[in-house]
Amino acid sequence: MNDELCDYFDVRHEDGWHTLVRNGEESISSAEEGNRLKEKYILLTNKDYLAFELKLNEIGRKARSSPISGDFFVGKVSLGMWLSLLNNGDSGPGRGHLNYEQTLWNPCLIDAFPNYDGKRSQLRDELNRFAKLRNRIAHHEHLLGRRNLMKDAENIIRIAGYIDEQVAGIIDDNNRFRSAMGQQRDFLNGLTIL
Numbered sequence: 001m002n003d004e005l006c007d008y009f010d011v012r013h014e015d016g017w018h019t020l021v022r023n024g025e026e027s028i029s030s031a032e033e034g035n036r037l038k039e040k041y042i043l044l045t046n047k048d049y050l051a052f053e054l055k056l057n058e059i060g061r062k063a064r065s066s067p068i069s070g071d072f073f074v075g076k077v078s079l080g081m082w083l084s085l086l087n088n089g090d091s092g093p094g095r096g097h098l099n100y101e102q103t104l105w106n107p108c109l110i111d112a113f114p115n116y117d118g119k120r121s122q123l124r125d126e127l128n129r130f131a132k133l134r135n136r137i138a139h140h141e142h143l144l145g146r147r148n149l150m151k152d153a154e155n156i157i158r159i160a161g162y163i164d165e166q167v168a169g170i171i172d173d174n175n176r177f178r179s180a181m182g183q184q185r186d187f188l189n190g191l192t193i194l
Contacts, residue, residue, distance in 0.1 A: 001082055001112045002074050008108035009042065016070025017042060018056060018077075023049040024098045025090075034097025042104070043097050048084050055081055079131050085109060086124040116162040123162070129155050144184070153177045 005017040024043030028034040034043060044052060059068055059076045086109065089100035096102060105120045116123055133152050136143060143149060153175065161168030 001085065001109055002070075004108040004112045005042070005085075005104075006070070009040070011070075013070045016068070016073045018052075018068070018070070018073045021049070021052055021056075025049070028097060031094035031096065034095070038097040038103045039107075045090050045098050048087065048089075051084060052081065079134065083124065083127055083131060086120055086127065088121075113162040115165055126155055126159055130159060150178070150181060 002013070002017065005011075006013050009017055009020050011017055011020060020041045022028075022037070022041045022043055023046060024034060024038075025046040026049075028037065028043065037043065055077060056068070056073075059073060060066070062076060085100065085104055087100055089103070090098040091101070092098075101120055110116070110120075113123065129152065133143075133147070136147075157168050157172050157175070160171055
């Protein structure tokens with residue numbers, strides 16, 4: 001997604017696309033202005049912009065140098081921030097410059113998933129499922145019995161395939177998850193599993 005945003009908005013990766021983010025609700029005075037600026041800047045809804053600004057300020061406090069480089073930003077930004085770029089935005093009358101389907105997904109972000117041919121909203125849902133699993137794991141939460149872990153594993157492989165089918169094949173071929181889940185009942189019953 002980073003590469004596609006930098007390429008589409010013609011910004012150097014070293015500088016980063018984050019330098020082009022603007023509040024499309026408060027800084028744009030008319031639909032005409034928004035339509036003129038949507039190819040030059042990443043215009044976000046007020047809600048998404050405030051979340052972005054909060055994260056950017058947090059990253060800025062951690063940065064050793066100013067301004068924040070594109071690589072530093074990518075390394076520090078949360079998964080949730082990336083997912084927010086796949087949201088709907090706002091498609092109300094006169095607000096086409098805030099419709100993420102038109103301003104972000106169709107012109108550039110779709111290219112980050114070259115093997116995906118579905119709707120943006122479906123991809124966002126699949127990525128959100130992955131993000132929830134990742135967050136539960138990161139917080140050391142108990143997963144057994146609370147989630148369909150086989151479905152989660154298939155979701156991860158499917159998402160990888162949207163980006164690179166060969167990589168998805170490698171993940172699937174080397175995946176020991178299915179065999180581990182097949183031994184779950186024995187493990188929970190106290191048998192030693194090797």
